[in-house]
Amino acid sequence: MSWTAEDEIAILDTIDKWIENDVKPIADEHDQADEYPHALVDQMIELGLFGATIGEEYGGLGLSASLYAKIVVKVAGAWMAPSGIFNSHLIMASAIERSGSEEQKQDWLPQMVAGELRGGIALTEPNAGTDLQAIRTRAVRDGDEYVINGAKTWITNSLNGNCLLLLAKTDPEAQPRYKGMSMFIIKTKDENGNPLPGLTINKMKKLGYKSIDTCELTFEDFRIPASCLLKGEGEGFFITVGGLELGRINVAARGAGIAEGALKLAVRYAQERESMGKAICQHQAIQLKLGEMASKVEASKLLIEQAANKFDAHERCDMEAGMAKYFATETGVFCANEAMRIFGGYSYSMEYPIQRYYRDAMLMCIGEGTNEVQRMIIAKQLIERNKI
Numbered sequence: 001m002s003w004t005a006e007d008e009i010a011i012l013d014t015i016d017k018w019i020e021n022d023v024k025p026i027a028d029e030h031d032q033a034d035e036y037p038h039a040l041v042d043q044m045i046e047l048g049l050f051g052a053t054i055g056e057e058y059g060g061l062g063l064s065a066s067l068y069a070k071i072v073v074k075v076a077g078a079w080m081a082p083s084g085i086f087n088s089h090l091i092m093a094s095a096i097e098r099s100g101s102e103e104q105k106q107d108w109l110p111q112m113v114a115g116e117l118r119g120g121i122a123l124t125e126p127n128a129g130t131d132l133q134a135i136r137t138r139a140v141r142d143g144d145e146y147v148i149n150g151a152k153t154w155i156t157n158s159l160n161g162n163c164l165l166l167l168a169k170t171d172p173e174a175q176p177r178y179k180g181m182s183m184f185i186i187k188t189k190d191e192n193g194n195p196l197p198g199l200t201i202n203k204m205k206k207l208g209y210k211s212i213d214t215c216e217l218t219f220e221d222f223r224i225p226a227s228c229l230l231k232g233e234g235e236g237f238f239i240t241v242g243g244l245e246l247g248r249i250n251v252a253a254r255g256a257g258i259a260e261g262a263l264k265l266a267v268r269y270a271q272e273r274e275s276m277g278k279a280i281c282q283h284q285a286i287q288l289k290l291g292e293m294a295s296k297v298e299a300s301k302l303l304i305e306q307a308a309n310k311f312d313a314h315e316r317c318d319m320e321a322g323m324a325k326y327f328a329t330e331t332g333v334f335c336a337n338e339a340m341r342i343f344g345g346y347s348y349s350m351e352y353p354i355q356r357y358y359r360d361a362m363l364m365c366i367g368e369g370t371n372e373v374q375r376m377i378i379a380k381q382l383i384e385r386n387k388i
């Protein structure tokens with residue numbers, strides 16, 4: 001079933017109401033207490049968000065990348081944390097959908113749709129982020145099991161979730177290095193919600209992106225069934241790369257959400273705050289800011305739509321997704337910064353949410369491929385597609 005234009009309006013309308021009634025009222029309190037929004041998770045299950053992009057044959061909503069991105073823009077526009085709770089989860093699910101056997105899909109995806117299994121992706125290690133081929137976590141086959149040893153860092157949804165997509169080395173001597181990397185889908189908790197034997201999870205303290213848990217993980221002789229391997233040994237790097245287009249569209253949408261959210265706050269404040277006998281929005285200095293912010297927000301959304309439409313049409317969109325990711329996330333930082341200036345001294349008050357956007361925005365320039373690397377990818381594609 002494909003969703004009609006009317007369905008799309010109804011879905012976005014439902015999301016708008018949820019954001020107004022349930023997300024916005026609790027965002028600041030939870031953010032400042034760094035408290036996980038359990039009540040929102042139950043609502044997200046009801047809304048079907050944990051299965052938003054998962055195929056209908058597995059119980060998901062099967063939304064297009066384009067409609068999904070619009071939802072993400074809205075949620076991140078109000079608060080980044082909830083968008084991260086279902087976003088990383090869906091990146092994990094999409095790897096299973098793309099690379100899992102039918103048995104693995106039947107085993108995992110319906111439970112992920114139902115929110116019974118929730119998690120994220122465990123790629124980064126203390127010594128390896130951009131250079132993922134340098135990871136050291138080992139997976140050694142032992143009969144019907146693999147034994148995992150190593151450390152992961154910055155892993156979102158790992159404390160409040162119960163499963164993860166795990167990238168590990170099955171052949172550390174392989175050359176080129178990517179041939180020795182494999183991907184696993186693993187359960188991390190027992191039925192009481194405690195980490196399984198051999199796994200330690202430590203929550204990290206962060207500048208922003210609070211309320212959602214990001215953790216260091218240590219695996220010491222952690223055993224998983226061999227059936228957790230996705231596709232085959234040596235396929236891990238390709239599974240990671242295969243998810244980048246959708247991942248970048250998702251992160252772009254979060255950047256655009258931050259940008260639009262900050263703009264909305266600034267537009268309101270600029271009409272409320274007066275100086276020299278008039279609302280500050282009547283000063284040209286503020287108008288220049290608002291004009292530039294609004295134009296960049298709209299440009300971001302168009303770049304995301306272009307990339308998402310290509311993705312939905314099964315066309316190659318690595319350059320378009322890279323452009324959307326780069327531009328929309330830089331726009332998130334730009335708009336959060338400009339909004340801080342518009343709020344003046346009050347931008348530093350914890351009573352106004354704008355400081356939260358400022359603390360959350362930068363992360364989107366770092367995750368899912370840093371924006372430095374993003375521009376290099378765009379340039380390489382540009383040359384490849386325009387060879388003389």
Ligand SMILES: Cc1cc2nc3c(=O)[nH]c(=O)nc-3n(C[C@H](O)[C@H](O)[C@H](O)COP(=O)(O)OP(=O)(O)OC[C@H]3O[C@@H](n4cnc5c(N)ncnc54)[C@H](O)[C@@H]3O)c2cc1C
Nearest residue numbers: 121122123124128129130154155156366367368370372373
């Ligand atoms: C809050 C938070 C949540 C996160 N959640 C997750 C998660 O859920 N799962 C997960 O796996 N990871 C997660 N990450 C990790 C994130 O993906 C990495 O931080 C990111 O990939 C960058 O890696 P790094 O931090 O090791 O930086 P590095 O790779 O060390 O990069 C440092 C700097 O060098 C530049 N650089 C590096 N290599 C090159 C190159 N070849 N060319 C040009 N410039 C280069 C980078 O652009 C950057 O400016 C999270 C991070 C944070 C902060």
